[in-house]
Amino acid sequence: xxxxxxxxxxxxxxxxxxxxxxxxxxxxxxxxxxxxxxxxxxxxxxxxxxxxxxxxxxxxxxxxxxxxxxxxxxxxxxxxxxxxxxxxxxxxxxxxxxxxxxxxxxxxxxxxxxxxxxxxxxxxxxxxxxxxxxxxxxxxxxxxxxxxxxxxxxxxxxxxxxxxxxxxxxxxxxxxxxxxxxxxxxxxxxxxxxxxxxxxxxxxxxxxxxxxxxxxxxxxxxxxxxxxx
Numbered sequence: 308x309x310x311x312x313x314x315x316x317x318x319x320x321x322x323x324x325x326x327x328x329x330x331x332x333x334x335x336x337x338x339x340x341x342x343x344x345x346x347x348x349x350x351x352x353x354x355x356x357x358x359x360x361x362x363x364x365x366x367x368x369x370x371x372x373x374x375x376x377x378x379x380x381x382x383x384x385x386x387x388x389x390x391x392x393x394x395x396x397x398x399x400x401x402x403x404x405x406x407x408x409x410x411x412x413x414x415x416x417x418x419x420x421x422x423x424x425x426x427x428x429x430x431x432x433x434x435x436x437x438x439x440x441x442x443x444x445x446x447x448x449x450x451x452x453x454x455x456x457x458x459x460x461x462x463x464x465x466x467x468x469x470x471x472x473x474x475x476x477x478x479x480x481x482x483x484x485x486x487x488x489x490x491x492x493x494x495x496x497x498x499x500x501x502x503x504x505x506x507x508x509x510x511x512x513x514x515x516x517x518x519x520x521x522x523x524x525x526x527x528x529x530x531x532x533x534x535x536x
Contacts, residue, residue, distance in 0.1 A: 351529070355380060359388055425446050454499055
């Protein structure tokens with residue numbers, strides 16, 4: 308399927324073959340490339356660990372969006388459902404090992420070779436290594452299914468979060484979209500959205516309410532953030 312970002316390569320070929328005499332210097336050519344990159348949108352990599360319902364929602368949201376191009380889905384689990392979801396939607400999907408992420412620069416090298424501009428974490432259960440955090444400073448976002456700083460930190464993910472909210476008897480929950488740093492769930496908050504809870508809500512009910520917020524707001528926030536890069 309043709310994507311808007313593919314036009315970047317087409318334009319470059321056109322200029323290199325037919326308008327070479329119009330480009331007076333290397334500086335002009337580099338400026339042209341920079342302008343094309345600006346026009347054709349940002350390249351995004353999604354990191355996920357599970358079934359990938361949020362990742363699928365993000366991919367569908369940006370389908371044929373000229374400002375954002377989902378280039379790849381990366382996963383730390385070989386048989387995770389997100390890999391099949393991405394492939395079905397025509398997005399390249401690749402798994403990697405713990406060693407690939409922490410003991411080598413394979414993952415970082417892949418991101419750089421694909422000229423990735425921005426990273427989206429979508430149910431990704433591993434801490435980002437310092438090499439990637441440095442290379443993509445303030446260009447990695449995550450969504451947490453609760454109102455941080457409550458119910459955050461290592462081990463607080465998925466149903467563990469919603470069960471903790473239920474046990475605490477809170478009257479509200481929600482989502483927190485934040486930048487990623489070297490600590491779990493502690494990066495600068497971009498957006499929080501609340502939902503009201505009933506005393507009769509089960510952990511599953513809470514999860515359903517939070518999922519509605521995730522699907523609505525996460526793609527919108529990603530789009531707004533990348534447009535300011």
